[in-house]
Amino acid sequence: MSRLLTDGWVVTQRNLIKIKRVPEVLIWVLMSPIMFVLLFAFVFGGAIDAGDDLSYREFLLAGIFAQTVVFGATFSGASLAEDMTKGIIDRFKSLPMSRSAVLVGRTAADIVYNVLSLVVMAFTGLLVGWRAHHGVLPTLAGFALLLLFGYAISWIMAYVGLIVPSVDVVNNASFMVIMPLTFVSNAFVPLESFSGILRHVVEWNPVSALTQAARELFGNIPSGMPVADAWSMQHPAAYTLIWVALIMLAFVPLSVRQYARAAPK
């Protein structure tokens, strides 16, 4: 276990050096959430009604946080798919190192990306009027939950990155999954605006629960906004944690096995 942590840390460092060497990636990681905050706050700010204008911005931020951590997870998939096409994976596999360290180090680097994006977004949010109202601990708990969920998604993406033939496929595949996952949720529009079957989907979508939990912890729910009856919306933090556990239980072993099996492409 200590070997896994040491090796995992060495691989994490390797991935972090990459951020330094290819700063374009980092710029994209940081610019897109800023763009999203500004876009939704100023362009759709008036069009989507969640109370008055300012509370929509407050309401919105947790949704953008959720979307960003989920998107951030795609780096694991893309980077692993890229690594698998290169000789470096042969080097790792020929070393007497922990078998899962490459995956642990990759997903851990995603956390760093996500921390950076969350910090940038939080400051952008503060500029457009977002505030966390419940004090330090609940605010930190909100960010921790976002990072934890993003980490779980990283493992799904790691698995995808290991089974697909190229980086492009990872990007397209993750787009196909993540766009509906984040848009068919309460991330950008209130739950009430959905009806019928779609509403059930939104209620039980883990991204909705994550967003809802973050909003509760940040105190960003406009007064008078009704809370849905679904258990997932009544206990959003618990429901999110259940998803995190399920995803990790399934995708950590799957990815580790796939990594051991995969030959470089």
Added chain:
Amino acid sequence: MTDMIRAEGLVKRYRDVVALDGLDLTVGEGRVLGLLGPNGAGKTTAVRIITTLLSPDAGAVRVAGIDAATDPDGVRARIGLSGQYAAIDEHLTGFENLRMVGRLYGMTGRAAAERADELLARFDLLDARNRPSKTYSGGMRRRLDLAAAVVAAPPVIVLDEPTTGLDVRSRQQMWGVIKELVAGGSTMLLTTQYLEEADLLADDILVIDHGRAIAQGSPDELKRQIGGERIEMVLAEPAQSSDAARILDAVALDEVQASDKGRHLAAGVSGGAGDLASVLTALRSAAIDVLDIGLRRPTMDDVFLSLTGHAAEAEDELSVESDEAMV
């Protein structure tokens, strides 16, 4: 003498292509075995199995007495692999690459850093220490990759086509580095499609084709195996080919081989310079003009051609190894 690498009955199939078909090989301590074969012969597959990157469908591998199937990490700790395509991270500098590998072998940060600098100096990469390795030339990448393979001073080094794709100068530089490692007492398995390289670096050569061993021995033994010296000549007039062939046939041990529309003739002989002199005399009296004539020992190319029935450098369309494309 202990066997540092012992592979027995290796079989590997990819769907309907048989990459390895019961390959046996052993490398004694401190010896260099050259695994020689054309593209698709199964060299890379054999290397990947011996270095635990791939499991065989059948057969067993022991490295330094350790069974690869039951203790792969034990084998990994004793083998340094330098593959066909440099296994380095191109975003990392040379120093960072080597330090990372050292850390993954379980060295402390300081020990790994010291070892990295020592190897950069030894492999003539100190000037490029702090440059991302993607700025390196092909030869520098290979040297860095080889340095990464020997970070933990492994007793066994496996090199998969270490000079494929390198220019002449880089190739010679690489040979120098490899010879140094051999002089240091390392046991080495070296695959190559260059006969010259196997001849130069290896104590023993195992020729494989279609996943099977087809010949084994020292470079000299293999050359003897296909006969001794040969007389080769180039004629000025192809029209005189059949006359010249008759003259050569009088001293030849085997059938006279003609190529280039009969301009080029060759045959094995046993009488050395005496045979050459008698052929020359006979040619002169028959008034046959030769542009070039000489006595030569067979090259590894001849060995290969006679063993496999095709040239060493020939591309094999059904190559399994070429599927593992370089990116």
